[in-house]
Amino acid sequence: MTLYFPRRKFVLYGSATFATSLLLKACKSSQTTTPTVSSSGEGFKIAIALPGMITDKAWNQSGYEGLNLAKQKLGAEIAYLEQVAQADQTEALIDFARKGYNVVFAHGGQFDAAIEQVAPQFPNTFFVGVNGNNKGENIASLRIDHLQGSYLCGIISAAITKSNKLAYIAGQEFPATQEELRGFNLGAKSVKPNIKITSTFLGDWNDVAKAKSATLALISSGTDVIYQWLDSASPAVLQAASDKGIYAFGNTKDQLDVAPKAVLTSAVKRLDIAIAYLAELAKQKQLKGQIYNIGLERKDILYLGKFGAAVTETVKQNIFKVQQEIVDKKIIFENCQEAGKDTRCVKKA
The missing domain is CATH 3.40.50.2300 (Response regulator)
Structure with missing residues (x-):
């Protein structure tokens, strides 16, 4: 079951009952950034904040697919927030941290400043900047080469x-x-x-x-x-x-x-596989405050696609x-x- 909440109601109503969630879904606001929570009841919680739409067939969709692959592999509860404007990044990360998400992915280097601001306030949440440049006690970065x-x-x-x-x-x-x-x-x-x-x-x-x-x-x-x-x-x-x-x-x-x-x-760039890999490390408590660089040596993550006729x-x-x-x-x-x-x-x- 997937529950939908307007973003500013997410913190207040994230643990609402099924009946209440249906009411919230029916009354969903018209704003484009709408968090989605999907639960499998396993206790490990992963979230991702995305700058664009999960249907873009590019960067944001890959991040969303990584979240779902992590859910499938780890039995995690997941949540995502799409179309997060730069001015809203800090609030989005705080929302997830306050709800007790174990690991929060921020899907783009433009989230670096927000991660640096939020992470020290929530030592029990690990923040991962995809394409980021940060590292710290509870901060890692995932970099495709x-x-x-x-x-x-x-x-x-x-x-x-x-x-x-x-x-x-x-x-x-x-x-x-x-x-x-x-x-x-x-x-x-x-x-x-x-x-x-x-x-x-x-x-x-x-x-x-x-x-x-x-x-x-x-x-x-x-x-x-x-x-x-x-x-x-x-x-x-x-x-x-x-x-x-x-x-x-x-x-x-x-x-x-x-x-x-x-x-x-x-x-x-199979960001879905890379994100699921770091999520698994987090669940095993093996995720470290470092920059994880992944290059062509991981042929399942970085490679060239199908060639056009001109090649x-x-x-x-x-x-x-x-x-x-x-x-x-x-x-x-x-x-x-x-x-x-x-x-x-x-x-x-």
Whole structure:
């Protein structure tokens, strides 16, 4: 049974009886951020706060699927809150902590400041920032190594482009997107050192009109391959690329089916498996206050999706070779400084 509560009523009525919950469901407010509680009665409680919609077929849906996979594997009680605006992040995390959730996932690096503020107040709740950069007594971060996946996509881009103009589009600029842009840059320039990469940060992960407009502007300037990381707005980029006869990459989910003529492949990030893994560690009381980095060595979590027709067999075989070299640590991405900034550079063993 799933119970629905308006967000401001969640703290007050989270343990209401079934009859009361039905009344609340019938009177549900019209606001878009609506927590959902699903119970299996096992005593271990997991929650997730999401910046977007669970139906975006991208980042937020993957987080939601991770919550449900954890419920399935661990028999946990779960709750989620979608479309959490930045101004509401602290309140959302406090709501979950006050209700006694053992582990609370905050699904995006934009939650870092809220986690730092809330976690010290609730030492019995473990907070996990997905794409975060925090660690502490009851704070962990789950990081997919976006640089490794985008490095492979950069190599593919360099093999495909005719204009030698590539672009990266993302919702916000923060460490995870900077890392992904860096990998795309390194991969492309490992093939064509003089290739040009333009980056655009829209300030919104879900604004379809803004994503389409930015894509068309890039195409008009000569860009013929685009790597995007958006949520609900990602299909707008992929479809615009298809309409204009250029190429693009899917992200998080395998998005080849969104625009088969345009998508070269997707940087698939199985956040559902990664989230369930950390939730299991939490239940076993083995979750530590550290940053958990997961790369291509976990082939069930980070990998390239189905390839589009434009990717030749020769390019595929080269990608498989490079991927294995990364796993075998023959290609290493080590910390370095470039133009006075901390970043990562390629080192070959």
